[in-house]
Amino acid sequence: MALEDLCHFRDIFQEDITTERFSINLLHFYIPEVEYLDESPIQFAFPLPTNLPFTSSQTVPLPFPMAHGTTTLAFMFQGGVLAAADTRSSCSGLVACPASQKILPIHSHLVGTTSGTSADCMLWKRILARELRLYQLRHSRRLSTRGAAKLLSHMLHPFKGTELCVAATLCGWDGGELEDECHDHEESAGTTKTQKPDLGMTVGPSQGSSFTPQDSSRKARLSGPRLFYVCSDGTRLEGMLFSVGSGSPYAYSILDQGVRWGLTVEEATSVAREAVYRATHRDAYSGNFVDVFHITSKGWTRRKREDLKEEYYREKERQRLERKTQHDILRANTSIYSQCLAMPS
Amino acid sequence: MEYLIGIQGPDFVLVAADNVAASSIIQMKHDYDKMFKLSEKILLLCVGEAGDTVQFAEYIQKNVQLYKMRNGYELSPTAAANFTRKNLADYLRSRTPYHVNLLLAGYDEAEGPGLFYMDYLSSLAKAPFAAHGYGAFLTLSILDRYYRPDLSRDDAVDLLKKCVEELSKRFILNLPSFTVRLIDKDGIHDMEKLTLSGEMSGFWFWF
Numbered sequence: 001m002a003l004e005d006l007c008h009f010r011d012i013f014q015e016d017i018t019t020e021r022f023s024i025n026l027l028h029f030y031i032p033e034v035e036y037l038d039e040s041p042i043q044f045a046f047p048l049p050t051n052l053p054f055t056s057s058q059t060v061p062l063p064f065p066m067a068h069g070t071t072t073l074a075f076m077f078q079g080g081v082l083a084a085a086d087t088r089s090s091c092s093g094l095v096a097c098p099a100s101q102k103i104l105p106i107h108s109h110l111v112g113t114t115s116g117t118s119a120d121c122m123l124w125k126r127i128l129a130r131e132l133r134l135y136q137l138r139h140s141r142r143l144s145t146r147g148a149a150k151l152l153s154h155m156l157h158p159f160k161g162t163e164l165c166v167a168a169t170l171c172g173w174d175g176g177e178l179e180d181e182c183h184d185h186e187e188s189a190g191t192t193k194t195q196k197p198d199l200g201m202t203v204g205p206s207q208g209s210s211f212t213p214q215d216s217s218r219k220a221r222l223s224g225p226r227l228f229y230v231c232s233d234g235t236r237l238e239g240m241l242f243s244v245g246s247g248s249p250y251a252y253s254i255l256d257q258g259v260r261w262g263l264t265v266e267e268a269t270s271v272a273r274e275a276v277y278r279a280t281h282r283d284a285y286s287g288n289f290v291d292v293f294h295i296t297s298k299g300w301t302r303r304k305r306e307d308l309k310e311e312y313y314r315e316k317e318r319q320r321l322e323r324k325t326q327h328d329i330l331r332a333n334t335s336i337y338s339q340c341l342a343m344p345s
Numbered sequence: 346m347e348y349l350i351g352i353q354g355p356d357f358v359l360v361a362a363d364n365v366a367a368s369s370i371i372q373m374k375h376d377y378d379k380m381f382k383l384s385e386k387i388l389l390l391c392v393g394e395a396g397d398t399v400q401f402a403e404y405i406q407k408n409v410q411l412y413k414m415r416n417g418y419e420l421s422p423t424a425a426a427n428f429t430r431k432n433l434a435d436y437l438r439s440r441t442p443y444h445v446n447l448l449l450a451g452y453d454e455a456e457g458p459g460l461f462y463m464d465y466l467s468s469l470a471k472a473p474f475a476a477h478g479y480g481a482f483l484t485l486s487i488l489d490r491y492y493r494p495d496l497s498r499d500d501a502v503d504l505l506k507k508c509v510e511e512l513s514k515r516f517i518l519n520l521p522s523f524t525v526r527l528i529d530k531d532g533i534h535d536m537e538k539l540t541l542s543g544e545m546s547g548f549w550f551w552f
Contacts, residue, residue, distance in 0.1 A: 153396070160396055161441070229373065234396005237366055237374050249371060 069285020071247030071276055072102055072113035073255060074169045074227055076240045079265045080296040081171040081225045083113050084272035086247070086280050087289040087305070098288040099305075107132055108299045110145060110172035115244040116165035116232065124166050128152050145172035146238065149228035153236045166232040167244045173295050175223020225295065247279030247286040254278050265294065269303065277311050346518055347392040348480035349379070350508060351448045352501045353460040353473050355494065357529040358450040359501045360460075361509075361539065362390050363480075363520040378524055383409045384419045385532050386452040389429070392477055393445035393465060401443045405429050422451025426461035426469060433467035446477045452528045476508075483515055484508040498527065506539065513541050 072085040085102040088095055103113050104122065106129045114121030131151060135143045143151070149170050156166060229237045229244065241259055243251040258271040269292055280287040292303040346367060351360045366377035381389045381402040387409070391402040405428070413419050420428065426449045436442050447463040462468075462475040474488045491504050502525075509523060525536040 157396065157400060231368070231395065234394075234398075234400060235366070235368065235373075236396075236399060237377065239374050242373060243371075252371060 069247075069283065070102060070115045070245035071243070071251055071279040071283060071286040072115050072169065072245050073241075073243035073248070073251050073272060073275055074113055074171045075242070075255065075259050075268075075272075076225045076227050076261075077259065077263045077268050078261055079263070079268065080173065080294060081111075081227055082265075082268050082272050083111055083169070083171045083293045083295070084276050085113050085291050086276055086286040086308075087291060088280075088285065088287040089118050090285045095288075101291065103291050103293050105293075105300055106148070106170075107136075107142065109142065109174075109295065109297075110148060110170060111293050111295055111300045112168045112170050113244065115167040117163075120164050120166050120232075121168065124152065124156065125168070127155065131155075142174075144174045144222065145170055145226035145228055146174075148172070149230050149236055149238075152230050153234065156230070156232045157234060159232060160234055164232050166230075168230050169242045169244060170226075170228045170230060171293070171295050172226050173224065173297050173299075174226055175297075243275070245286065247276075247283035250279040250282045251275040269294070273306070273311075277308050280308050281312070346479065347379070348476070348478040348512065348520060348523075349390045349392055349446070349448050350476040350481075350484065350488075350505065351390070351450050351460045351462075351472075351474060352488070352492070352496070352504060353450075353458050354496045354498065354501050356452075356458060357498060357501070357527055358452065358458045358460050359498070359505060359525070359527050360388060360390055360448065360450045361505055361523045361525045362392070363478075364522045364524055364538075365520060368395075372519075375521065380524060380526060381406050382533065383425055383449075383451075384413065386528055386530075387420075387422050387425055388450050388526060388528060388533060389425075390448040390450070390477075391445055392447075393443075397443045397445050401432075401445050402447075405432065421453045421456065422449060422459040422461065423453070423456065423471075425449060425451065426459075426463065426471075430463055430467050430469040433463065433465070437467050448475055448477060450528055452530055454530070458528065479518075480508075480512050480516055480520070483511050487511060502536070509539050 069088070069090045070086060072083070074081060074083040083103050087097075087099050087102060089097040089100040100118060102115070102118075102121075103111055104125045105111050106125060110132070112125055112128070114125065128148065128151065132143050132148055135147075152168070152170070156164070227239055227242065229235065229239065229242045241255060243255060254275040255271065258274070259268070263271070272292055273290055276286075276290045280290075287308065289305045289307055291305055294301050294303070347365070348363045349360070350362075351358060353359075360380065362379040364374075364376050364378070365372050366374035379390055379392060379398070381391060383389050383406050389402055389405060391398045405425075408428070409420055409425055429447065429449060433443060433445070442465075444465045446465055447461075449461040449463065450459070452458050460472055460475060462470045462472050462477075464477075473494065474492050476484055476488070487508055488504065491507065493500075496504070505525065512520060521541050523539040525539055527534045527536055
């Protein structure tokens with residue numbers, strides 16, 4: 001790699017990572033190496049079938065079959081970003097934990113929903129939180145959500161083809177901390193859309209800062225709500241609405257009908273709750289409670305966890321009452337009708 | 346599931362790609378751009394396995410920019426295509442091959458327009474027209490029948506529309522819209538997105 005030669009990247013990576021854990025080298029962050037997966041702590045007699053296409057890395061038999069059942073969703077609207085998820089952790093047919101937390105805060109203005117293997121998600125969220133905190137300390141500003149998504153995607157890339165499964169949506173609010181001019185080009189280098197690089201822009205902090213008057217508008221564009229989907233298979237997408245997990249098709253159908261930019265916070269919360277509720281109703285691997293997080297320029301706030309079992313009974317009660325009133329109306333109509341018939345003409 | 350097409354004229358190259366980013370049966374994004382700008386007059390269209398596309402295309406993109414920084418001039422499309430193919434070939438027999446199918450389209454002052462077809466086995470062919478994806482089976486014969494080397498720009502867009510209509514008629518999957526770009530001596534021009542007529546495809550551009 002040409003860039004690798006320029007940055008002497010390979011020299012750094014060949015040092016023994018475990019002894020250099022306290023190195024202050026900027027490029028030297030500790031991530032678990034892929035090789036650790038070759039040593040499985042529990043050896044079972046049966047090998048699991050691995051029919052993953054296009055992979056040539058060795059996969060290790062899992063100690064027990066892991067399932068990726070969940071429903072998580074996130075969308076942007078005029079009031080910020082809303083994230084919602086169920087709370088059931090399943091493990092091949094049994095509910096391992098009915099009250100797990102699938103939306104993990106990463107820092108005050110960034111929240112990530114997790115789907116896939118719970119342990120992997122939790123670990124990588126913590127690693128991401130650590131790296132973002134280090135970035136903030138080193139550069140005295142928060143890394144943007146786009147940068148965080150790219151960082152997570154690149155950290156997960158060495159594990160592609162292994163059993164690691166993390167599908168996260170990063171919901172954050174950028175901006176509000178651009179104090180210095182000299183940080184702008186780092187922001188632009190981090191947030192330049194990869195499909196259309198602006199070759200006129202400088203790349204990297206060593207280049208001089210030659211800013212045009214449109215920087216202030218770029219600053220305004222760079223702040224605000226952001227939503228990214230990052231998956232361990234390498235997918236990284238920016239969007240306004242994502243739903244991830246085994247229950248996501250059911251959630252998508254509710255969200256596609258109900259979500260608009262102009263929703264109020266209450267309306268958005270109710271659409272998100274409804275989407276998770278419907279998905280948990282149909283999907284066996286989602287259920288129990290629903291968590292809702294709301295991210296605004298002031299940070300994230302969390303709604304009280306709700307039991308969807310109560311929601312189900314409330315809906316049944318509403319339907320029962322509706323049927324009862326319809327039945328009463330029908331009876332009243334037929335009795336009037338029969339009275340009219342009985343009256344002498 | 347994904348579709349790329351390129352048509353070369355006497356002094357331009359027209360390329361189009363669909364806009365769907367899918368994950369198993371769900372369309373996660375309806376306005377995803379599969380074209381990567383390598384330089385002022387070179388575009389790389391990239392489809393294939395989920396993470397490999399972006400990783401590989403960004404790697405090529407940054408290295409082409411690095412070449413320009415180091416040497417002061419840009420790579421020609423032929424050189425960029427051969428560089429890309431070489432990287433694909435190097436990774437092909439490694440532990441982590443890149444499963445990507447590419448079209449590289451560019452305009453060079455000396456050589457004129459060029460369209461290069463590359464696939465995941467690192468084959469490279471300069472072609473007057475090319476397509477990737479299942480949609481290619483349906484549209485290559487249309488290109489065979491109607492393509493002429495002295496196509497005008499409007500003719501090329503009409504030919505592209507014929508291909509897209511055939512896809513909407515016979516292709517089992519729904520590809521509602523296509524990004525279209527044209528490269529000529531003045532650089533890369535964005536053209537109007539091709540959408541299926543009569544459908545509510547405009548509604549989905551919100552998300």
